[in-house]
Amino acid sequence: MKTKTTLFKLAAVVLVTIGASTAAYAQLPKINNIRPYDKSGINVFEDPKDSTYMFDGLKVKFGAGFTQQFQNLKHKNPGALKNDVGSFGGGVSTPGNRLKVITPGFQTAQANLFMDVQLADGVRLNITTYLSTKHHNETWVKGGYIQFDKLPFKGAVWEELMKIATIKIGHFEVNYGDEHFRRSDGGQAIYNPFMEGNIMDEFATEIGGEVYLKKNGWFGMIGMTNGMIKGNVDSLYASANPDGDYHKSPSLILKGGVDKQLTQDIRVRVSGSYYGNQSSGSNTIFGGDRSGSNYQFIMEQNSANPSSTTGAGTPLAFSGRFNPGFSKKINTYMLNGFLKVKGFELFGTYETASGRNARETDTRDAKQFAIDGVYRFGKAEDLFIGVKYNTVTARLADNAAGTGAGAIVYTGDVKLNRVAAAAGWFMTKNVLLKGEYVVQKYKDFPTADFRSGGKFNGYVIEAVVGF
Numbered sequence: 263m264k265t266k267t268t269l270f271k272l273a274a275v276v277l278v279t280i281g282a283s284t285a286a287y288a289q290l291p292k293i294n295n296i297r298p299y300d301k302s303g304i305n306v307f308e309d310p311k312d313s314t315y316m317f318d319g320l321k322v323k324f325g326a327g328f329t330q331q332f333q334n335l336k337h338k339n340p341g342a343l344k345n346d347v348g349s350f351g352g353g354v355s356t357p358g359n360r361l362k363v364i365t366p367g368f369q370t371a372q373a374n375l376f377m378d379v380q381l382a383d384g385v386r387l388n389i390t391t392y393l394s395t396k397h398h399n400e401t402w403v404k405g406g407y408i409q410f411d412k413l414p415f416k417g418a419v420w421e422e423l424m425k426i427a428t429i430k431i432g433h434f435e436v437n438y439g440d441e442h443f444r445r446s447d448g449g450q451a452i453y454n455p456f457m458e459g460n461i462m463d464e465f466a467t468e469i470g471g472e473v474y475l476k477k478n479g480w481f482g483m484i485g486m487t488n489g490m491i492k493g494n495v496d497s498l499y500a501s502a503n504p505d506g507d508y509h510k511s512p513s514l515i516l517k518g519g520v521d522k523q524l525t526q527d528i529r530v531r532v533s534g535s536y537y538g539n540q541s542s543g544s545n546t547i548f549g550g551d552r553s554g555s556n557y558q559f560i561m562e563q564n565s566a567n568p569s570s571t572t573g574a575g576t577p578l579a580f581s582g583r584f585n586p587g588f589s590k591k592i593n594t595y596m597l598n599g600f601l602k603v604k605g606f607e608l609f610g611t612y613e614t615a616s617g618r619n620a621r622e623t624d625t626r627d628a629k630q631f632a633i634d635g636v637y638r639f640g641k642a643e644d645l646f647i648g649v650k651y652n653t654v655t656a657r658l659a660d661n662a663a664g665t666g667a668g669a670i671v672y673t674g675d676v677k678l679n680r681v682a683a684a685a686g687w688f689m690t691k692n693v694l695l696k697g698e699y700v701v702q703k704y705k706d707f708p709t710a711d712f713r714s715g716g717k718f719n720g721y722v723i724e725a726v727v728g729f
Contacts, residue, residue, distance in 0.1 A: 290729075291321040291534025293378045295386060295411050295428075297327045301691035304453050305602065307443045307521065307531070308483075311411060311476050313425050317383035325376040327450030328727040329556075331457070334366040334720045335700075337561050341707070341715025348565035349496045359712035360564040369558045369722075370396055374404075374449040377414040384412025388434075395448045396554025397579035404448075404552060405467045407432025428474040433493075435484060436466050436539040438515055438547065439596035441611050441632070448553030452728035455636050455648045456684045457556040457698045460611065462630045462654050463583050464596070467501070468513065469493055481533075489513035489539040491546045498543055503620045505590065513539040513547075519598075521607040538593040545589050548615075554579035560718045561704070582702060582718070584678055586628040586656050588617025605638040619659055628656035646686040653679040676713075677705040694726040 294315040297306045339345050339361055348358025373393040381387055387405035392398060410429040413420050435442065445459030460466070470487030489492070489512055498508040519533030539545050560581040588594075593614035601608045613630040634650035655677050680704070686696030704716035 263398065272333070274605075290325075291323050291380075291597045291642050292322060293323050293380050293386060294384070294621070295409070296378055296388075299327060299450065299452070301452065301688050301694070301728075302628075303728075305529075305600070305607070307380065307440055307497055307533075308437065308474065308476075308481065309409070309426060309428070310434045311426075313384070313411065315384070318382070320382075321380040325378070326727070327374040327376075327448065327452065329372045329446070329449050329451045331556060331558075331722050331724045332367070333558060333722045335557060335560050335718055335722065336720055337361055337364070337716065337717045337718035339561070339704075339712055339714060341709055342712050343711070343714075348463045348563055350565050351458040355552065356565055358563075359714075360563055361712070362558050362559050362562045362564045362566070364653060369556070370394065370399060372396065372449040372451075372553060374447070378476075381408075382414055385410055385414065392448050392553055392573075395552065395579075396558060397552050402552055405433035405435070407434040412513060426475050426477045428475040428476070428675060429471065430474075431471040433467055433469045434472075434486060435516050436468050436513075436515060436537070436547065437472060437485065437517060438466075438533075438594075439464050439517075439611070440531075440533055440536045440598035440600065440609075441596070446550075446556055450723060450728060451556070451726045452694050455646055455686060456634070456650055456682050457700065457722050457724060458582060458682075460630060460632050461582070461584050461652050461678050461680055461702075462548055462586065462613070462615075462628065462656075463551060463580070464594075465548060466491055466547045467552070468550075470512070472515065479522040480520050485515035485517075487515070488677070489542040489545055491544070491550050491552075494543055496543075501598065503590070505620050505623060507541050507590070507620075509541045510543050511539055511541040513537060513542070527604045529600075529602040529609065535596045535598075535599045536594070540591055541610070542590060542592075545592055545617075548588065549580070549585040551580065555581045555583055555714075556722065557582040558720075561713060561716050563712050582680075584625070584654055584656070586615065586617070587659050588626075590618055590620040590622075590626075591625065592617035607636040607638070607644055609634050609636075614711045622659060626659065628654065630654045631657065632684050645686070648683070650682045650684075651680070652682075653677065676707050679703055679705075691726055692729045694728075695724075696722040696726070697721060 277698040297303045306640045344358045349356045350635040372395045375391045377389045390404040392402045412424050442465050453497035469488035472485035474483045516536040521531040523529050546610040576659045596613045599610045611632040615628045616625045618625045632652040636648035638646040655675050682700040684698040699721045704713045707714040
């Protein structure tokens with residue numbers, strides 16, 4: 263009874279705080295050419311382009327994203343050998359394929375802090391910080407960049423060019439594909455009608471630059487980065503690169519497409535993207551999220567320390583996701599389609615990737631398909647329901663689960679598929695309550711792998727604040 267009373271008091275405090283912050287929100291300074299962090303940022307992909315904005319002095323704006331989830335998921339792996347063996351305690355790990363024992367409860371809360379600065383006419387700075395996440399529960403800087411929608415020097419040629427051009431330089435979220443605009447990112451979960459993004463999660467922050475051209479709904483982008491999640495001036499060394507290639511290559515990113523409002527009620531967007539790196543020190547385009555999954559400790563080995571890594575190379579922060587492990591060489595392509603007809607939205611992803619890690623000599627393939635339909639209704643589309651289907655087919659590295667005599671040798675493709683149904687309610691444009699029921703299955707994993715015959719299902723409820 264005391265616990266329920268405490269929860270009611272906490273809810274009352276939260277609602278009062280939300281009301282006060284919402285009133286103050288209207289007084290925040292305006293930053294130009296930025297995707298809003300509230301409901302109005304939904305279905306905004308690349309940052310908007312407005313060259314007519316009149317600069318009237320330096321402005322600093324702080325924003326935030328907060329999430330809290332309640333999870334009731336269950337999992338099993340009946341096809342795995344030794345699925346009743348494995349524990350972790352006292353610093354001693356007992357090998358085995360038993361899954362972690364999980365119960366219904368609250369996940370670790372997540373919070374993001376955004377600082378946006380209008381430095382000059384058409385010049386904007388962003389710094390994003392993870393205050394608390396599944397991967398890092400301490401404060402951790404996601405990245406920062408400077409964006410030019412105008413250049414700070416005069417000239418008719420440059421002024422005409424910058425009417426359609428945008429330049430981004432710094433340590434930022436790589437713009438590969440459109441899915442990363444719809445996924446949850448730590449505490450910033452207001453854009454996502456579901457709990458998670460794709461099973462094969464395409465997200466990384468890298469150091470470099472991107473140049474955009476936009477006109478009449480058509481857009482194109484070319485970018486180049488260091489191909490790694492952080493700065494690295496070290497040379498590659500032999501023990502970590504048995505393939506004998508010690509050269510570090512930059513990553514090349516290409517993107518193009520069209521985004522048209524055909525009528526008042528119909529919008530269509532189609533885009534194609536490419537990301538490639540031919541020799542990286544540690545590429546993370548499929549594993550660069552420093553926040554973590556919104557499914558916690560699901561389909562994870564019981565013998566794994568939550569702060570470490572499991573035998574199959576899956577950090578516990580990323581439960582339910584799949585990383586093909588293309589850390590040394592990767593070439594990946596994505597095609598996205600988006601259709602909005604009044605309150606109905608359809609979003610699809612087709613992706614094909616190939617690559618390898620530093621211990622392999624041949625490349626492997628991975629393919630992904632995802633499609634979701636969302637219907638938004640109510641006076642201001644404040645309510646929504648949605649369903650999503652996602653499948654991955656991939657060949658794993660032979661050394662993905664150990665080396666030497668104990669290594670698991672993979673001889674064929676593995677498959678994962680997920681079906682999720684969700685519903686949500688925007689109490690205000692800054693406050694969202696949503697829930698999801700999910701079923702995910704793991705197929706064709708060898709019996710020595712803890713994911714063999716794996717399945718998880720259940721529901722997650724999430725409260726989100728974004729401003």
